[in-house]
Amino acid sequence: MKNFFKGNRLLVITILFFLVLVTFVDKNNLVDSWQVRQNIRALEDQKAYYLKKIAEDSAVLENLKDDDYLERFARENYLMKRTGETIYVVK
DSSP: OHHHHHHTHHHHHHHHHHHHIIIIISTTOHHHHHHHHHHHHHHHHHHHHHHHHHHHHHHHHHHTTSHHHHHHHHHHHHOOOOTTOOOOOOO
């Protein structure tokens, strides 16, 4: 192995230079590519979260068209009451 490095020193230096160039210096280097992939994964997770929230909110919006559900929703979330009622909040 030592004889290989002695005889092909220029080849080894060229390969090392190429590896450093591809890993750190190049426009499309490996470090930046890894960071972009991490960012894409995070954005895909956010996309999935917001699509789930949209589906949940769409279901609630559809249910709010029903008067009984609308009244229950208003009472639970906004502490609304009918005339003459007393509300006790228990947590």
